[in-house]
Amino acid sequence: MSKVYVIGTCDTKMEELSYARDLIVKAGVEAVLVDVGTRGTGAGADISAGDIASRHPQGRDAVLGGNDRGAAVGAMARALAIWLAERGDIGAVLGLGGSGNTALVTEAMRALPVGVPKLMVSTVASGNVAPYVGPNDIAMMYSVTDVAGLNAISRKVIGNAAHAAAGMAKWAVPAATSDKPGIGITMFGVTTDCVTQLRRLLDADYETYVFHATGTGGQSMEKLADSGLVDGMIDVTTTEVADMLMGGVFACTEDRFGAVARTRLPYVGSVGAVDMVNFGAKETVPEKYRGRNLYVHNPQVTLMRTTAEENKAIGEWIASRLNQCEGDIRFLLPLGGVSAIDAPGMPFHDPDADAALFAAIRATFRQTDRRRLIEVPHNINDAAFAELLAQQFREIVK
Structure with a gap:
């Protein structure tokens, strides 16, 4: 079965990311937690920030070796896009985070083909999402509260997103019956x-x-x-x-x-x-x-x-x-x-x-x-x- 890739910054959002991953697994779908923290200090992910950063054309240090956070976010987004493009088992991609992580994850999502399920739980999803979505089928879900700890509201929102991603991965859309080009x-x-x-x-x-x-x-x-x-x-x-x-x-x-x-x-x-x-x-x-x-x-x-x-x-x-x-x-x-x-x-x-x-x-x-x-x-x-x-x-x- 295809996998759900849960993506975020494990140094600051590990509790929320793990919660989403665990719900997906309970729904009967394999989940892979991917760390894209630009400080490279997160722990507990299935795929580390260093693993992702190493896919950057200029190497790991181009992502994790500097002090410019904006440049690091951009470099990590490029590395993540390359890494995701190499995966042959994507059932869905689920991102969680604020404005910085939204920009990072959706840039990589935009590199994926139309039809690959993409869902972003974001603090900025109730505003102008055109820069994040562009001409792509990215679903934006407003987090309501900040993605900063689990509470009665965030558990429900993130849980709904996790179940949605699991459902998209588990139940493939039937192929079109028309054979017309x-x-x-x-x-x-x-x-x-x-x-x-x-x-x-x-x-x-x-x-x-x-x-x-x-x-x-x-x-x-x-x-x-x-x-x-x-x-x-x-x-x-x-x-x-x-x-x-x-x-x-x-x-x-x-x-x-x-x-x-x-x-x-x-x-x-x-x-x-x-x-x-x-x-x-x-x-x-x-x-x-x-x-x-x-x-x-x-x-x-x-x-x-x-x-x-x-x-x-x-x-x-x-x-x-x-x-x-x-x-x-x-x-x-x-x-x-x-x-x-x-x-x-x-x-x-x-x-x-x-x-x-x-x-x-x-x-x-x-x-x-x-x-x-x-x-x-x-x-x-x-x-x-x-x-x-x-x-x-x-x-x-x-």
């Missing part, structure tokens, strides 16, 4: 019509997984690609690049398209919704952008039209990243507009800005036998554009 597709409100039509064209032969392009959406799709859980990508909506470059709230990371390069999975992409940068309520738009073409999508979301200069930068960035991809790539330019509101008569219709985007991509994109740029005289939401996306994907898969 899975495709990741990115979507935004202003590209919904395109993706809806695309799904209808593909549903008979593929499982389609749609990701909302809100910063973590693109990351989630690429995380699944890295985890081997999708068989290809139709990246209709790359708007997160605009937010990253211009300071919007739905920004991707510098690793956008990284999974396309690493996995060489079949990839069809486009420039959906790069005509806009996303902000919160209108009053939250940065002062330097207040005089721009702004569109209130709803009371919580304000869109800013990108300029020709910004579109040039967006096009160059996207094309330069795609140039690093050696798999089968098809990138489609919708010359009739990149979103529902970038069409004649709509508030973001700006032919000059679009022309700058397309020109930058043409100039930067390096075409090969496997990497091709295709220009289409349609708006991204036109039926003909969706049909061409599906056709191109089927061709590179075949």
Whole structure:
């Protein structure tokens, strides 16, 4: 049977960690207690802090040999990620701790594939957990009281977490009955019509997984690609690049398209919704952008039209990243507009800005036998554009 790895700092949390381990064992599941204390003074763990630290690329002393606690926590997280990746028997990972241990353990959890059960009992789980979770299936449980001794409340919370981890390890999720390959597709409100039509064209032969392009959406799709859980990508909506470059709230990371390069999975992409940068309520738009073409999508979301200069930068960035991809790539330019509101008569219709985007991509994109740029005289939401996306994907898969 797979094991539950219970992870924390044994020099300060041994009582709580041992309690969780013992409950897991009583539930009939093997548990392994892992010490990640950066002082290396804990005792009683099944795997010592020194054992974990030794997996750091620069050796044990890179983790336990200094006086900088912040640097040590970061180094221990890296070592733990390497150590966990080497395990072939993980049924679940359970972490316990405060902000420092949460940052350490969840960094290692994020390196594990989607689908491996990950549960973090944390003092910070009732706040903004996005930095800890990212595009991963990490379950955060608020500890209510600090993880500082056992009491009537902490026993219940930690006990529930231990039983949950034991159950996830003991009862594997049945394999999917569908034998259709899975495709990741990115979507935004202003590209919904395109993706809806695309799904209808593909549903008979593929499982389609749609990701909302809100910063973590693109990351989630690429995380699944890295985890081997999708068989290809139709990246209709790359708007997160605009937010990253211009300071919007739905920004991707510098690793956008990284999974396309690493996995060489079949990839069809486009420039959906790069005509806009996303902000919160209108009053939250940065002062330097207040005089721009702004569109209130709803009371919580304000869109800013990108300029020709910004579109040039967006096009160059996207094309330069795609140039690093050696798999089968098809990138489609919708010359009739990149979103529902970038069409004649709509508030973001700006032919000059679009022309700058397309020109930058043409100039930067390096075409090969496997990497091709295709220009289409349609708006991204036109039926003909969706049909061409599906056709191109089927061709590179075949």
